[in-house]
Amino acid sequence: MTLAVPPARTGPDVARRVAGRLLALTGAPDTAAVTCAVDWSGPLDLALSGERDVQAACGLMHVHGRAAGRPTPLAVDYASTVAGVLAAQGVTAALIARTRGARPAAVRTSVAQAALLALTQYLAAATAEEDGTPEPSGADGPGAPGFVSRDGVRLELEALDAEPWIAFWRRLGAPPDAVRRGWRAFQGRFATAVSPLPPALAATVRGLPFTVLRAAADAAGASLLAVREDPAPPAGVPPWTLAPLPGGGAPRPAGPDTAPPLDGLRVVESTRRVQGPLAGHLLRLLGAEVVRVEPPGADPMRGIPPLTGDCSARFAALNAGKTVVEADLTTGSGRARVRELVRGAxxxxxxxxxxxxxxxxxxxxxxxxxxxxxxxxxxxxxxEALGPRPPLGTDYLVQAHSGLAAALRPAGEAPTPSLMTLTDVLGGLLSAQAVLAALLERLRSGQGRRADSSLYSAAALVPRPRHRVHWGPYDRPLATGEGHLWLGPEARAHPERVARALGAPATGDPDALAARARALTAGALLPRLAAAGVSALPVCTDLAALARDPRLAPALHTGAYAAPRTPWEFA
Incomplete structure (x- = not known):
């Protein structure tokens, strides 16, 4: 395998390392037959030269920072990790196509396209034609739960339905009105990336020790875990596992050379929320036909606002183009329908x-x-990491237990999961890559494969330092009177240049400098920073405006809602 970047730029090394690791797991001896180019901007007309540039320009800082009411960087190379998985997917899909008779020899993707893909559901919601509500923000109140027990244990609570949520708080004696008001915000945090809960709930948790809280959650049918302080990823968790199925069978023939890599292959999926639908969505983008099994009356997620036509924009962004078959899996006839679909899949x-x-x-x-x-x-x-009866396997619990929540934030800040669905997205990508690796093995052996992946293995994939990073004053976006700016590496290496741009002494107090910045607009400050030798770019704080930016048109399709285009180019 060759992973290349344009010589004029510093390449995304994290993406290359992640791709290399995943491709090594496929065991394919011929990865060098496909050249994979990964750069920062891809087809976007944006001058990006690093992970934080991408996070600022493409909306990741904005969505991650909603809970705090201000754009905030992720302290890990998340977009680069996603790009690494995309690169591995592109190479593996090309190898599948070559084994089936086609001849793709090169694939290209970028970290910017990866960032936009990670924001699929948020972009769709922000740009849905029938929605006129502003984007959510935690500026008017706490946007994240932030539960801490009486004995100082920071914890994460999960309940997928109202009944265990209500039962948990009732056991703790929380005010009923706060419980009712809190459920809607808590339930919606997967879609909005904010969760402004009534303060009475946090106060209730603060009055009780962790053991009592844990027992109440177990009795109510909810899940509660302590947030790990250690940012190190869990050891010994492979991205996926493959196991043979008995028997064999002839793989489907390939399409012509101009067809997408998975042309002629059929996927049957029975999934919900983000992780599973995204995996199927990626396989469809690679050319597979995807048949989606939904319960009678359709998946209830189709009705979650904002709507585009008669369907949720978020749901449509992950499931458009899939064929839908309704089947009640609790009945023998419904299960027979699935088996019949699988017979040709x-x-x-x-x-x-x-x-x-x-x-x-x-x-x-x-x-x-x-x-x-x-x-x-x-x-x-x-x-299989937590045994046969694990806690609810959701994004925020996985972030909490895997150490990713700690790694996301700098030293000095409480380790708290991001309310952006980081592991759901990465878990969907990893599942799709596991499927591709299994398809490639099947082509060589003629045998079926079982491909298991998890949100936990996705969290473990994100590279991170052994200790939480320390941030200086310019490791966060600079707030101006109108807009935020992400300052380039010169600001951290030479802070006196920022002071010069602001017309202040080189040893100016950071608070005084911040006040000077707030007296200017971002547009007015940009040329002053450039004259002082500091690169800077505006931070995206409006996904709808981002989708209208012509510089992003090559990577975003706009119609009833905005959605990322296929993130690979094959040649």
């Missing part, structure tokens, strides 16, 4: 809770007997 993908596949008799062994050459993919929350 190459991949079956689900993100059900542990034990559900076996209870439905739709586990790998069951469907492997129907289609011996099947790739059976489970996109789980924890995999």
């Amino acid at each position: 190459d991949v079956f993908l689900h993100n059900w809770a542990p034990g559900k596949a076996a209870a439905l008799r739709l586990d790998a062994g069951d469907l492997g007997r129907v289609r011996p050459s099947l790739v059976y993919a489970w996109a789980s929350g924890w995999g």
